[in-house]
Amino acid sequence: MRKFGIDTDDLEIASIYQYYAKWIREGRLVVNSDWNKERRIKFTVQDPCQIIRKSYGDPVADDLRFVVKSIVGEENFIDMTPNKSNNFCCGGGGGTLQAGYHEQRREFGRIKHEQIVATDADYCITACHNCHAQVHDLSEFYEAKYHAVHLWTLMALSMGILGPNEREYLGEDLQEVNVFHPEQAEMM
Amino acid sequence: MGEAAIKLGGKKESTFMDKVKEILPDGGNLNLCLTCGACSSGCPATGLEGMDPRKFLRMAALGLDEEITSTPWVWHCTMCQRCIYVCPMKIDIPRLVYYARQSWPREERPKGLINSCDMALRNDSCSAMGASPDDFSFVVEDLLDEYREAQPEFKDMDAPIDKEGAEFFLNQNSREPVTEPDEMVPLWKILHSAGINWTYGSKGWGGENYCMFLADDEAWKNTVAMSINQAKSLGCKTYLNTE
Structure with missing residues (x-):
């Protein structure tokens, strides 16, 4: 917007991660990680370049981690190295998902893939759609065990409000966990 | 009498990089490269098309305009800015990539x-x-x-x-x-x-x-x-x- 001189006036431009964290801290959003106490399913998180390094920096990366730890349990979160503003791009940005050079895109993503594998996490939380599509594809292409999952899916799961038809990107281990209105599974 | 000093070139032609420098704030620091290679060693696109961020910048500095405005590498780089993040001189290579993309006729882009x-x-x-x-x-x-x-x-x-x-x-x-x-x-x-x-x-x-x-x-x-x-x-x- 600065580039084009578009006047935002008093409009604040923010990442939803900041507000998720704020709403949890204020008690407006009641999440918890009890569902994962026994299961101990491991999660890592991808810092989207656009939101973290290019826009808001480490404070929002910390907000993102606060949200993730609140919903999966601190002991079940494993960070990649390097991370936050110094994180590696997943390879799904800059238009690469639509640019047609799939072989190069996957080679670019090999570093990200190896980073995720090194955490031994079962899930990589990808709150950005480009990252989600890329990490999902990397897992399939390199035949890895990790799933790519949206942040809001896990938030709703931890709140006990995630229905059976909102679990497209959850693995089998989470299909039956905390299901809201399980009878819907047959209905739709 | 010694021989006259060798003079290089004539009037320097404006290169692609010169044009980009005019557009960017502080010229994108494009002249400040120390050639340390921190950008390339931490770039996931290093090696694709035989290219890397330092090489791309050096080629631009040398005026190899045709090469840098035709390499498909600009479509593999995601402009993630990690190269700027690790660069001691904060050189804006991604914007150079952006303008290299822009130099392609629209209908020839991906x-x-x-x-x-x-x-x-x-x-x-x-x-x-x-x-x-x-x-x-x-x-x-x-x-x-x-x-x-x-x-x-x-x-x-x-x-x-x-x-x-x-x-x-x-x-x-x-x-x-x-x-x-x-x-x-x-x-x-x-x-x-x-x-x-x-x-x-x-x-x-x-x-x-x-x-x-x-x-x-x-x-x-x-x-x-x-x-x-x-x-x-x-x-x-x-x-x-x-x-």
């Missing part, structure tokens, strides 16, 4: 990017999948009705479009409304549970920005302005990027 940008320009949604404002509101309302009935705890849940005076304006990646609408519902439930006063916009709801990736400045400007202006015209306080 077809997928051209199509996605053109889709976004097709109507006021600015959706890279071409969904119209009517398509969007149909999907949202239909889905909302379905969930209000099936999950009565959320019978009062709303997913408003163009709600005047809402505190938050949200954008929405097109993938959900177009191909997997149920995946939007968790977000709505979270917002409902927290009692958030929010809205989508009929104009500029599409969260993607393929015109930027295509390096089409005019189209990029139009799509961003559409979205921001819609948020402003509704009197929203905060534009929330849902990505």
Whole structure:
């Protein structure tokens, strides 16, 4: 917007991660990680370049981690190295998902893939759609065990409000966990 | 008498890099490279097409304009800016890549990017999948009705479009409304549970920005302005990027 001189006036431009964290801290959003106490399913998180390094920096990366730890349990979160503003791009940005050079895109993503594998996490939380599509594809292409999952899916799961038809990107281990209105599974 | 000093060249021609320097604040620091290679050693695109960020910058500095404005490497680099982050001189290589993309005739740029940008320009949604404002509101309302009935705890849940005076304006990646609408519902439930006063916009709801990736400045400007202006015209306080 600065580039084009578009006047935002008093409009604040923010990442939803900041507000998720704020709403949890204020008690407006009641999440918890009890569902994962026994299961101990491991999660890592991808810092989207656009939101973290290019826009808001480490404070929002910390907000993102606060949200993730609140919903999966601190002991079940494993960070990649390097991370936050110094994180590696997943390879799904800059238009690469639509640019047609799939072989190069996957080679670019090999570093990200190896980073995720090194955490031994079962899930990589990808709150950005480009990252989600890329990490999902990397897992399939390199035949890895990790799933790519949206942040809001896990938030709703931890709140006990995630229905059976909102679990497209959850693995089998989470299909039956905390299901809201399980009878819907047959209905739709 | 010694021989006259050797003089190199004549009047230096303006190179691609000179032009980019004129556009960028502080010239993008493009002249300050120490050739240390920190950019390349930490770049996932290093090695693709035999290229890396340092090589790209050095080639630009040497005036090898044809090579840097024709290598498909500019479409593999994601402009993630990690090279700037690790650079001691904060050199803006990604912007050099951006202008190298722009130097390609529009019709020769990757077809997928051209199509996605053109889709976004097709109507006021600015959706890279071409969904119209009517398509969007149909999907949202239909889905909302379905969930209000099936999950009565959320019978009062709303997913408003163009709600005047809402505190938050949200954008929405097109993938959900177009191909997997149920995946939007968790977000709505979270917002409902927290009692958030929010809205989508009929104009500029599409969260993607393929015109930027295509390096089409005019189209990029139009799509961003559409979205921001819609948020402003509704009197929203905060534009929330849902990505």
